[in-house]
Amino acid sequence: MKGSTFIDRLATWEGFLFLVLVLLILLNALSTPFFLTVSNQINLFQLSIEKVIVALIMTLVIINGEIDLSVASIMGLAATTFGWVFQAGISAEWAIVIALTIGIICGAFNAFWIAWAGIPSLVVTLAMLIAYRGFARVLVEDRGITDFPEWFDSLGQAPILGPFPLSMLIFFTLLVVLFVVLQRSAFGRKLYFIGSNRDVAEYSGVNVRRIKATIFIASGLISALAGILFAARVGSVRGDIGVGFELDIITIVLLGGVSIFGGTGTITGTVLAILIVLNLRNGMALANITGHLQTGALGILLILSVMVPTIRDAGQRLWRTVRGETG
């Protein structure tokens, strides 16, 4: 048994992401003195906070061998529900509770079709991506709802603990909780087994349906929370809140090394991917590279993330062949 050396550790996907991240931060820091300031980094996070929060729970969904395409539409539906009931005269506090409940209901509805009816999550959540978005647009048309209480608008911006606003604290809390769930809890262990080999889990007495249902309900709830945070940050609600976010979110998770086939991946990988994506976008923005080009660069990074294991295996084969011939 050989010990894991520094090189071995770098050979993992997380190690590679870490290198890329360090490189990005160095480049960015060299190009502009403002980059490494606390306020710039927090600002970076703030601009994408809803996506990165949902990326955390999406990590669990994909490790479980499923996918949830409806997250962004649930964000939209929760935000518009919030705006609509608020406009109807209910207090903002209760409106938040109702919006979160809507998220749970959406998640439970997905869970029913996936866990009990056995329909592939790709199909169910694709349908719900359309349906939930439809409801959102019916509730609040393109006018938008504004004039929320001041405390609500400040939720998204005002620092409440040191320099951190509420949304970032939620992110850190969720990060720690999900890290512990995946690394230490029985639930997390079962999650990996189901993603890795569902039949083995079932034959071992694991309640596969219940775990899948829990994950989709959690995904609905957290998406709803993200939707409300989005409304608070921009100070208004429209039917098109979060359109297309699901693709960015899934991109981050896959870039973080979570296998689309389930069973492998870590929260650490997702967090590294989040930092890379944010820093890449920020760096490119500072270097005056347009948004479309930034998106293109991300796409290439994603393809790389899928190809790295293949390239590494090919490299190892080549290495063995070379050694075999000379030795």
Added chain:
Amino acid sequence: MTAPVLEMREISKAFGNTRALDAFSISLEPGTIHALVGENGAGKSTLIKVMMGIHQPDAGSIVVDGREVTFRTTQEAQAAALAAIYQEPMVFPDLDVAENIFINHHARPAFVRWRALYDEASAVIKRLGVSVDPRRPAGSLTLAEQQTVEIARAISLDARVLIMDEPSASLSDHEVRRLFGIARALRAAGVAVLYISHRLEEVFEIADTVTVMRDGKHVSTRPIADITEERVVAEMVGRDMQGRFKRMPSAQTGDVLLRVEGLSRAGAFHDVSFTVRKGEILCFSGLVGAGRTDVALALFGIAPPDHGRIEIAGQPVTISSPAVAQRHGIAYVSEDRRKLGIAMAETVTANITLPMLDSYCGPLGLVDKRAESADADTFRERLDIRAADLNMPVGTLSGGNQQKVMLAKWLNTKPRLLLVDEPTRGIDIGAKAEVHRIIRDLAAQGVAIVIISSDLPEVLSLADRVIVMREGRFVGEFQGESATDESVMHLAVGAAGRGAA
């Protein structure tokens, strides 16, 4: 005797340490039906795969029409006029019959002439002496009709050698009749048919010649008239290893732990009744597909029965899921390690503790990793699992060690009743002996054990009692000593002759 169309000469093929084919020879003559028989694992499937270019032989030669050939792909075998049909027909369900028949015809014009296609298809089907509408989608046909389509496909390619691998396994009596009709029509047309079946009565009805193979070796080839069913069975099982798996004296057995009465599940098994005592090793013998695994899956809550009663320690129980089975102290070690047994990408420890994971958790649901490593370590010593690091993925271990991990996983649930399906499939002799030792130790500790095994020497060396299943039914039972290779095999293949009480 006419010149053979296909000869396999001294073919050898090994997978790792297993010699699947050992200098095996067979030759097929046009216009004959040649039966190939042998136990499960005798190497029949490997032989077909070598014939069809799926595997390449390590040694030996394939001769077609007197010329030596090599098949690197199935296409090359087909080009040499070889075709094979299998137990499960391979048709494209959404294409119609005619399209399925002509799917492999490459040299066709760019545009399909549908009328000609259907006419040709009808003609080919008619040659087989059956009627199937060439316009029906293949998915709407019965299994037997799909098989006919497969045969028609082979004929349309002018196959001169047709390999039929267990073609009757999922057919009704009436459909088997029709299949025989087709086989005879092919013989009359000069095709060499290689007919592989477990059912000896069929072999004796249809075949002209029979070849027996055992452990990858050729045992005998004789005209059917020169051999009896008794003799074939003896040659199938005849081993020179009588002393190697000596029966152990049966342990003291205790009270009845499991009582099953009139258990049935449509399409799988029918009216099954038996009991198992504490400390007893009961073996289910029979051929693959006889319904043995289905009975185990019913007891484990995977595929609950339609009818019947299950009692554990005198209490009637309903077992609706593996979790419920576990609560009753039932564990099932699957025959399919890769797909159902252990998750290869997960660690050895995680695999061992999975069924009992919740018992390693505190109130917060966090796993006590120290306790779980300690238990995994105990099993490493007790079962002699050779793994440098229990935190390595289980897929990095050898097959025998994976098998022990799978056993450890279920022993960790402290079962009262252990169902073990093919306990030693695909592992080497040394690991096999160790698995047998583990099973005997468990029985000595009072665990009731049901073993499903197609490995007759294994059954005979482990069992206190043997139940033989055929086609979903119990067809016989033997008390320890009274079971012999031949008596069990007779019942399993349904050969006429001695049956035992």
